[in-house]
Amino acid sequence: MKTYNIFISHAWKYSEHYHKVVQWLNEAQDEGQFKWKNYSVPEHDPLIDPNTTYGKKKLKEELEGQIKPTSIVIILSGMYAAYSEWIDFEIDTAVSCEKYIIGVKPWGQERIPKKVSDNADVMVGWNKNPIVNAVLESNKGE
Template sequence: MPSLYDYRLFISHAWKYGDDYNRLISLLNNAPYFNYYNYSAPKEKPLFPYGTPMTNSKIRELISNKIRPSQITIVFAGMYAAYSDWIKYEIDESVRMNKPILAIQPWGQQRFPSYVTQNADKIVGWNTSSIVFAIRELAR
């Protein structure tokens, strides 16, 4: 059997709301016939090692370096995204770099931040096949 294609994903997230991120990683890891490389910064491997000084310009640079090699940016369309300057920066950088944006609707949420919906190329619910299909469709 030929090897599967590895999709290069940048998953935007806020550690305060890490359950959505962890659930998505689990979903993608268990998706049949789907391989990916995760360019986001997991909690176990943060952008900055402990004790390293963080400046906004350095954080922006490191986030941009994570987005650059990805094919697609995935954003959770939770209302917390409306209040995160870093998630907005990740969306802006993805748009600037011409990366398609996939938004995932949180369970049971009726309202979505307009900034996410205005910039998303596609919005899907929490369904493995919908998410994987959208990634395959949007990835270049």
């Protein structure tokens, strides 16, 4: 059974979306579809203030360290408007490291941020099966 190393974009304010994707990937693992390792860390160190120059630099270093060892990056595009600077950084890092990018459309939303759609290898709907299928079809497991 293949194991997939996955980073899921996340924002602390939208952690329920992150946790839902984790739940779906865990269910797929429990069903024997694949194994996966989560390289995301949705809760940040409260001592790092991303609104300061040092804090922003430190957070970017941490995000880069989370993305580099993965094979797949899942971008939750529904958070884009509020967190475009960070999601842009995650996308740019994933592209520069040649990661397979799965873009996830927000539930009930037709418009997708151009940055996400232009860089995603595949765009899928907000549902378990499309996300799980995109992971399996990526052929990025080990």
